[in-house]
Amino acid sequence: MAYLKTTLIGYTHYKGRTGQFSFLLHRLTGLGTVLFLAIHIMDTATVYFFPTLYEHALAIYRSTLFGVAEIGLVFCVLFHGTNGLRIAISDWFPRLWESETEHNWNLVTLAITLVLWLPLTGLMIRNLLIHNFGLFGG
């Protein structure tokens, strides 16, 4: 397992600025999304295989804990998509890979993600307050 240790220690010692941050975030958001996706395919499949279990699965998703996790999931999906698009565009126009340019586009990517994510987060918090805390006439 020495190679694994080397890689992980490398992450903490390498000073890659926003590029390294964006690489790690792309990886983590991708892993988070695929983990949820695997579970989500199975829970949706219960509508055919075990229909009574579907409502049970939904009851778990409706909890406040999962509601907060859902906000994180939406961030994962938005960041992974925006950053993926940045990578694809940069491959079309390789000058975008120049260090300073890439650094700036990493910041733009994060800004676009936040601009998309924050309003959606507001709506999801509102949903939670309505259904889990009885606010806004819920």
Next chain:
Amino acid sequence: MASQNLSPVLEGAKVNLKPNFENIAWKWMRYSAVLLIPLVWIHVILQDVLVGVHRINLDYVTLRWATAGWRIYDVLLLSFAFAHGMNGLRQVLTDYIHPPKWQRVISWLILLLWLTITAIGAVAIIGGVRRG
């Protein structure tokens, strides 16, 4: 401008490679990603935010899947998103685990897991909501 600072690769030098599995897998990641941005974002904004999990139930799924277009939409999501995700998982794992023997084991396990879960999802979308 700053072109003298760029390596030949950054200047767009073309390298001819005989397509192998990794080459095809890489293209799959890139092309599926372009499709996945609208597919997944619309799905997430619609189901997680605008409709919300509190208003989703068996009736909602029945109603949604009564439209062929939404079933096709979900088939596209299942095939593109999960294949993209599972290949990404394979890339990440083989990035940390180097012995070729283990990399082969990981690839086969992920292939099996991908096929199994995709089959389960596909049967459910085709079969639809079953009422007891």
